[in-house]
Amino acid sequence: MRVAAFRSWRVRLAALLAVVGPGIITANVDNDAGGIYTYSLAGARFGYSLLWTMIPITVALIVVQEMSARMGAVTGKGLSDLIRERFGLRATFLLMIALVITNFGNIVAEFAGAASSLELFHISRYIVVPAVAVLVWVLVVRGTYDSMEKIFLAASAFYVCYIIAGVLAHPNWRGAVISTVERPEEFSLSSHDYLYMVVGLVGTTIAPWMQFYLQASIVEKGVTAKQYRTSRWDVIVGCIFTDVVAWFIIVACAATLYVHGRRNIADAADAAQALRPLAGDWAYVLFAAGLFNASLFAASILPISTAYAVCEGMGFESGLDKRFADAPAFYWLYTILTGAGAAILLIPHFPLVRVMVLSQVVNGAVLPVVLIFMLQLITDAELMGEQVNSRGYNIIAWATSAVMIVLTLAMLFT
């Protein structure tokens, strides 16, 4: 009896391990340099008062990610493959150009995050940025899917840094928890700054590249429709962990920076520095190390996932098992995204902020398109078979997408 129970437990664990990875990794990469900055700023500016957004954002994230994972498991095809087959060459081409632009902006932000986090430890960016670029390039080109996944899962675990930093900041736990579950005060919603911050939080959490990346890694891992029920937990747990980390970042900054009136921070590294006198050396080191980890992690994933998405959609040869001469478009795109993303940071007086803003604008414009494409695909019974969205799920998915679209449009036009 006990042996049987043990065996069934072991079988279940094995089934879980066979699918775990893509969901957790994708969700964690989401807390990249830009994400950490946005959460820090939200805490520093508005204290605990934005914590209520965390629960709806988590739900939205789960809904969107779950659809990507399900499409990957059922069809065995990447999102850009499906878009190409369903919506044709022209739509795919335009979407891919937009994806390259917005992802390039994100890549630059990751290198900037890596540089500024190590500058806190007095290491020059002229050393850090090239080193990170080479490291990332070699890691991705030399690594296999399985070895990369292990590294990335370890990097995901490292986000615990932020939870510890949050604890070290000695927040008002009761206040933080109440603000998380309580309805926001109405007057705050009429404030333009506050609303802008809400939109920023949503925008940084749900980004177009995630859908392409998650679906591709589900396919790459070979998750099948049969295994999907287990795989769904990978997605859900990943999204929740990610937003718990985000919650702690907001709380850490709210308990220190906001309370002491240090309401403006320039970037994520600046937040770490501002924490030092208020929360102590350890919180400072954890914040900075977490930022470096997050930047490196995202910088390893964004360029390669962009190269895959574009080449699949456009029908170019792709894959790290191909030689350079057989998949030139793929390798060139990957190399240029990594190289140029790093090089930009080394140009003195480069208008970095303007590039970021442009990339955010494109990001906002791409997201609704991707969501609408996804909803068209996932409600297609011919494609999805039994795994097509149920009516109830469809309503949630459309509602989520509609809110996302309204918010991103709001951000573009404010």
Next chain:
Amino acid sequence: MLSNVALTDLVGRRTRDVDGNVLGTLHDLVVIPQEHPTRVAFLVVRARAADLFIPADSLTAVSGGMIRLRPGRLETVTLPADSLLLLQRDLLDQQIIDVQGRKVVRVNDVELDVHPDGEGLLLDVRAVDVGSRGALRRLGTGVIPRHTLRALLARIPSRTIPWHLVDLVESDPSRRVKLKISYKGLSTLHPADIAAIVEDLPPAEREAVFETLDDEVAAGALEELDPRTQVAVVESLDSDRAADIVEEMGPDAAADLLGDLPEAQSGAILREMEPEERQQLRTLLEFGEHTAAGRMTTECLAMPASAPVRDVVAAIQGFEGELQTLAAVYVTGPEGELVGAVPIARTMIADPDTPLGRLVAAPPVNCHLDAPEDEVIALFDKYNLLALPVVDEQGRLAGIITADDVINLLRRED
């Protein structure tokens, strides 16, 4: 006079009858492969009310940006859509197998031959365009001025695959039968190439290929797949069909595969197999995967020491294993114990009446069933072997390990 036209150039054109009345726009072209492999049989014209299927022999002109139909013959029919090949729906932007280039590619356009036939025109599918030239033409039409586009296109070499070297990918078995999709071209390729192609296909299409290929070809390709994909493919087949394929595989590869499958499934497959081969596999399965026994094949040529050289040819003719593994005859004593090995080439120049035992010089290099992989590799390296005999406790020949297995091992360790 023969000319050609691209599918995307025709689709969307206004279609007029002889009086100049617009019927609608051309939406698709229909080929019925079971009647004619290349001929366009129907035009699908999208009219306001519905899609009209018009017999293609009504076609009289495709010039001047429109399509004209013959007078008097405007019967339209309704056809079951699943037994037709619709070029736009089923081919354009979809993946196909390029038999010539031995890979999976995406269709950017379809090229049609236009030839006059009496007063009308016939359309035949000539090739599919998979290059950037076809893609650029589609993207540029209507966006870039026509002469600029033409000049641009002239500088790009075209990449097309002749229609008879294209294998369509269709996962629905009944449609596959109706459309006569057979993977004829694919099955002529080397098993390693088939495996590489199959690995690029989504799971459903992958299963379709394995359901269609004949047992021997399927077995060869399956051996070349990476273990994870192997398991996924075999799990998707019913155990009857899986057993047929596994029987055709080399026993060493078959044992590795069955060892990776869940027990219930490998049991089901074993039950479907011939008793003799089942016994052989059962024996192999009992050994650890990383020992000599786990790597060896039991298919080798063994003959008693007293047999004359002239018997070797008959033995080779009766040999059921893969001929390419035959490098030597293994000579055994009265109890089946290994006495030595004689290279096949040696038997061709020796006197036909000489007993094989006389040609054996020294006891051959061999290893025990339990020998670890490292030792096997070391022996191959030290003695420059093509094959290594494996013996049991009593010194009896149990099987051989061939050089290709060792190369696989070394590649995997990297």
